[in-house]
Amino acid sequence: MAELEIIGVARSTYVWTCRMVCAEKGVPHLHTRGWPGTPEMRALHPFGKIPAMRHGALVLYESKAICTYIDRVFPGPKVIPEEPVAQALVEQWVSVVNTVVDPVCIRRYLYAHVFPGTADGAPDMAAAEAAVPGVREQLGFLDRSVAPTGHLVGRGFTLADANLLPILYYLARLPEAGAIMAGLPALTGYLTRHLARPSVASTEPPPPKPR
Ligand SMILES: N[C@@H](CCC(=O)N[C@@H](CS)C(=O)NCC(=O)O)C(=O)O
Numbered sequence: 001m002a003e004l005e006i007i008g009v010a011r012s013t014y015v016w017t018c019r020m021v022c023a024e025k026g027v028p029h030l031h032t033r034g035w036p037g038t039p040e041m042r043a044l045h046p047f048g049k050i051p052a053m054r055h056g057a058l059v060l061y062e063s064k065a066i067c068t069y070i071d072r073v074f075p076g077p078k079v080i081p082e083e084p085v086a087q088a089l090v091e092q093w094v095s096v097v098n099t100v101v102d103p104v105c106i107r108r109y110l111y112a113h114v115f116p117g118t119a120d121g122a123p124d125m126a127a128a129e130a131a132v133p134g135v136r137e138q139l140g141f142l143d144r145s146v147a148p149t150g151h152l153v154g155r156g157f158t159l160a161d162a163n164l165l166p167i168l169y170y171l172a173r174l175p176e177a178g179a180i181m182a183g184l185p186a187l188t189g190y191l192t193r194h195l196a197r198p199s200v201a202s203t204e205p206p207p208p209k210p211r
Contacts (some may be wrong), residue, residue, distance in 0.1 A: 001056075002055055002056035003028075003029070003030055003055075004022065004027060004028070004029040004030070004053070004054075004055050004070070004074075005029065005030045005031075005032055005053065005054040005055070006018050006019055006022065006029050006031050006032070006051055006052075006053055006066070007032045007033075007034040007040075007041070007044060007050065007051060007052045007053070007054065008033075008034050008036075008041075008050030008051035008052065008177075009033055009034065009035060009050060010031065010033070010203075010205040011205040011206075011208070012036075012050050012051065013102070013106060013166035013167055013170070014048055014050065014051055014063040014166075015051040015063075016091065016165075016166040016203060016204075016205060017063050017067065017159075017162045017163050017165075017166060018051050018053065018063055018066050018067055018070070019120075019203040020162045020165070020166075020199050020203050021067045021070055021071065021079050021159065021162055021199075022070060023072065023198070023199035023200075023202050023203050024077065024157065024199035025029050025071070025074055025075070025076030025077060025078070026075075026076045026077065026081055027070060027074045027104055029077060034050055034051075034052070036048055036049055036050050036092070037193075043156055044059055044061065045061040045171070046061075049061065051063055051066060051086075052066075053066040053069070053070075055069075055107075063163070064094050064098070064159075064163075067079065067080075067159050067162070067163075068080060068159075068175075073160070079157070079158050079159040079162060080158065080159050081153070081154070081156075081158065086153055086158075087153050089152075089153045089154075089160070090153050090158050090159050090160045092197075093152045093153060093160035093163070093164070094159060094160060094163050096103070096165050096192060097160075097164050097167065098163070100138070101138050101142075101164075101167060102167065104131060104134040104135060104138060105134075105135050105138060105139075105167055105177070106130040106167060106170070106173055108127065108130075109128055109131035109132070109134075109135050109171075109174070109176075109177060110170055110171065110174060110177075112124045112125075112127035112128035112131060113128055113174055128176065129176070132176050132177075132180075135171070135176070135177050135180065136180050138175070139171070139181060139184055139187060140184065141179050142164070142184075143184035143185075143186045143187040144186070146187060146190040147186035150186075150189070150190055150193065152164065153188075157197065157199075158193070160193060162199075162200075163188065165191065165194050165200060168181070168187065168190075168191045169191065169195065172188075172191060
């Protein structure tokens with residue numbers, strides 16, 4: 001079979017999810033760095049976003065589509081269960097995390113710290129603090145959701161977890177969200193336990209370069 005290639009920078013939450021799924025299933029893949037908005041990414045993705053995937057003649061974008069393809073085409077443990085209810089719940093979790101949690105927790109809150117757009121590159125604290133009530137509400141909901149089983153769906157690791165973990169990983173490292181998470185034992189335990197999982201640990205992005 002042709003080699004599978006995941007293109008995008010390792011620190012992207014969505015790139016990490018795709019690489020985590022490969023590792024979870026034991027699918028070898030070539031990871032090629034690609035920065036959003038570059039001509040290389042625009043050749044693979046109509047809006048130059050990451051990740052993209054190449055497998056033989058197939059080029060695919062959108063992390064959910066990429067992970068679904070990998071799960072269906074390659075052997076290894078299923079990250080999207082075949083049982084209809086569990087499958088629907090994985091769909092639900094990927095959708096709500098990508099359309100509700102990511103916009104607040106990553107695009108508004110984390111970006112205010114990491115890509116603030118300020119003249120001196122200092123965090124945009126007004127924007128970060130404005131996002132905190134939403135971050136608190138969402139993290140509380142996630143804490144209650146993982147408390148019963150330590151997973152988002154059923155009792156096993158699924159794409160729902162792979163899709164959420166990168167977001168929690170970054171939030172735990174930021175002051176306001178980190179403090180909120182410290183008061184949410186189920187969510188903190190969930191993150192700590194899954195970060196030790198081989199598929200998660202082996203694909204963890206390198207630490208950011210000091211400013
Ligand atoms: N829905 C897309 C989202 C991809 C996405 O927004 N990726 C971010 C990096 S985590 C990106 O490319 N941002 C740059 C941009 O939006 O121009 C997916 O699931 O793959």
